[in-house]
Amino acid sequence: MEKLLEVKNLEVSFQTYGGTVKAVRGVSFDLHKGETLAIVGESGSGKSVTSQSIMKLIPMPPGRITGGQILLSGDDIVPKTEKQMEKIRGKEISMIFQDPMTSLNPTMRVGTQIMEVLIKHQNMSKTDAKNRAIELLRLVGIPMPEKRVDQYPHEFSGGMRQRAMIAIALAANPKLLIADEPTTALDVTIQAQILELMKDLQNKMDTSIIFITHDLGVVANVADRVAVMYAGQIVEMGTVDEIFYDPRHPYTWGLLASMPSLENDDKADLAAIPGTPPDLTNPPKGDAFAARNKYALAIDFEEEPPMFQISETHFAKTWLLHPDAPKVEPPEAVKKRIRQLSSTFEKPVIVKEGK
Amino acid sequence: MAKYIGKRLLYMILSLWMIVTATFFFMRIAPGNPFASEKKLPPEIEANLNAHFGLDKPWYAQYWEYLVRIVNWDFGPSFKYKSQTVNDLINEGFPVSFLLGMEAIFIAVAIGVILGIVAALKHNRWPDYTAMIVAVLGISVPSFIMASFLQYFLAIKMGIFPVARWESFMHSVLPAVALASTPMAFIARLTRSSMLEVLANDYIKTAKSKGLSRGVITVKHTIRNALLPVVTYMGPLTAGILTGSFVIERIFGIPGLGAHFVTSINNRDYTVIMGVTVFYSILLLVSILLVDIAYGIIDPRIKLAGGKKGE
Structure with a gap:
């Protein structure tokens, strides 16, 4: 499959009064054409910064990409100027944000906000753009688009606004759509509709999607592959099956165990990961998760674990996979779901830096 | 829309009536009368004068007579300026004050908004600091001091503008600038903070993610x-500049309406006080109505029709 996006050792930091915050610390992943990658992690894990860096939307200053490459169809966008980025944003990569209530301009007609993209990137005339905007609104499932196109965002409901945002994002047929928690602000029934719509449109338009969320239920629903982020790093990455049925990193265990499930009886308390994420102004030595990890080994506090490869597609960054590590049992809630996957290697393999 | 404006006009008439009533009675409560001057007038003459201006009638008759006159747009004769009616004074003075006021409002809005936008776009860099220093100066220096400074440096020292009087466009520049300095500074600060707030909004990020250029986004x-917020400020600003111009008019020797307003109060020139107050009130009420209509045009979320809530 063709690689659309390759992120290599991306490092992003923010200059603040308290010092330099290293928000993203060496993130690497790739994305194929038509694929959906979910990035999960708690607040402050760097998932939004990573995705916004791909469009260079982080405010610079105080933000800065301090290292790494972002290759879009083989072309590095890190050194590109703002003027060059304008040709990429909206056309090659577009983005949907978390809160549809605030992400549309309240004083501009919805149709005009869609037309802006078409006029900028497709060189359409006003009339053509308006007709296309009506078509797009119909495509994202907004009834009576001829009437809706002239309305203002406050005349739309939350779900409809997110549909309109999707119409804006897909207007210029981008190759990559970044959805930054697109369903977090919506209620559950609307969530399902929006996810359904996104999957549907992805099939029609063959767009790749990076889906940022902290909702593992949503991940299972939409993603092909999952990257779990913690403290600005990817700690585990694999296919949906690998992450849900054969997780290897204790942080992933924690996330899965803390997910309420219908099988849980009401006797057992819902598990939680104790503590808070580390301060990334001074990232801790060794494994950033060690302090909150009940499976932490002595070496976790000394040396950062390398990336281990568990299968062709499955990677995890934990010392527990080292041949010398003691055998540990994942928590009960996770153990219940573990299945033997056929693709797993005999033994985890250390990934050499710059593979 | 027509229904809304009709409703608003009705309210305006009601407010106007309240203003007229309040002014009428407060004015009477104030000690002294129009004819109390240096020389004591013989009682016969004073009685004659009172009869001539209708001051010998009971207050309710005077009040009623006055209301009828206002409805007919007749503010009566001035007590002090013999042979001139209040309507004459307004017709002469207002065009001058209006021109000066509009010039000042134009300067205040144009420069204030531009300074605010530049400051917000270059947030925390030198253009921002420069604009805000100008703004602080403008707010803290009173207009009459600004006027004297302008007169001293630009007129007397450099001779670019005339010192005073009202003859040509050049004569209007200094008073307009002096009058505009405080509101301009205020508008600059208002625009800056409101721009910064808007720039932090998600929809600006959306616009950026669409690939729009910085200029288009701005x-x-x-x-x-x-x-x-600037439009909101326009209502009180118009009133403030029109009524506040009397100091500037005094300093520059401009024959505007503001001067009459102040001297009439000292003179207890009842009809002039009333006439000018009513006239200014109408201006203020109209400017507030215009601001409200402008709201509806700028922000579609503000519905002017009223009544229907939530859709």
Whole structure:
């Protein structure tokens, strides 16, 4: 499959009064054409910064990409100027944000906000753009688009606004759509509709999607592959099956165990990961998760674990996979779901830096 | 829309009636009368004068007579300026004050908004600091001091502008600038903070993610949303500049309406006080109505029709 996006050792930091915050610390992943990658992690894990860096939307200053490459169809966008980025944003990569209530301009007609993209990137005339905007609104499932196109965002409901945002994002047929928690602000029934719509449109338009969320239920629903982020790093990455049925990193265990499930009886308390994420102004030595990890080994506090490869597609960054590590049992809630996957290697393999 | 304006006009008439009533009675409560001057007048003459201006009638008759006159747009004769009616004074003075006021409002809004936008776009860099220093100066220096400074440096020392009087456009520049300095500074600060607020909004990020250029984002997405507080300020600003111009008019020797307003109070020139107050009130009420209509045009979320809530 063709690689659309390759992120290599991306490092992003923010200059603040308290010092330099290293928000993203060496993130690497790739994305194929038509694929959906979910990035999960708690607040402050760097998932939004990573995705916004791909469009260079982080405010610079105080933000800065301090290292790494972002290759879009083989072309590095890190050194590109703002003027060059304008040709990429909206056309090659577009983005949907978390809160549809605030992400549309309240004083501009919805149709005009869609037309802006078409006029900028497709060189359409006003009339053509308006007709296309009506078509797009119909495509994202907004009834009576001829009437809706002239309305203002406050005349739309939350779900409809997110549909309109999707119409804006897909207007210029981008190759990559970044959805930054697109369903977090919506209620559950609307969530399902929006996810359904996104999957549907992805099939029609063959767009790749990076889906940022902290909702593992949503991940299972939409993603092909999952990257779990913690403290600005990817700690585990694999296919949906690998992450849900054969997780290897204790942080992933924690996330899965803390997910309420219908099988849980009401006797057992819902598990939680104790503590808070580390301060990334001074990232801790060794494994950033060690302090909150009940499976932490002595070496976790000394040396950062390398990336281990568990299968062709499955990677995890934990010392527990080292041949010398003691055998540990994942928590009960996770153990219940573990299945033997056929693709797993005999033994985890250390990934050499710059593979 | 027509229904809304009709309703608003009705309210305006009601407010106007309240203003007229309050002014009428407060004015009477104030000690002294129009004819109390240096020389004591013989009682016969004073009685004659009182009869001539209708002051010998009971207060309710005077009040009623006055209301009838206002409805007919007749403010009566001035007590002090013999042979001139209040309507004459307004017709002579107002065009001058209006021109001066409009010039000042134009300067205040144009420069204030531009300074605010530049400051917000170059947030925490030197253009921001420069604009805000200008703004602080403008707010803290009273207009009469600004006027004297302008007169001293630009007129007397450099001779670019005439010192005073009201003859040509050049004569209007200094008073307009002096009058505009405080509101301009205020508008600059208002625009800056409101721009910064709008720039932090998600929809600006959306606009950026669409690949729009910085210029397009500023003009089409930011300024319009940022101008609402400035429009709000336009109502009181118009009133403030029109009524506040009397100091500047005094300093520059401009024959405007403001001067009459102040001297009439000292003179207890009842009809002039009433006439000018009513006239200014109408101006203020109209400017507030215009501001409200402008709201509806700028922000579609503000519905003017009223009544229907939530859709």
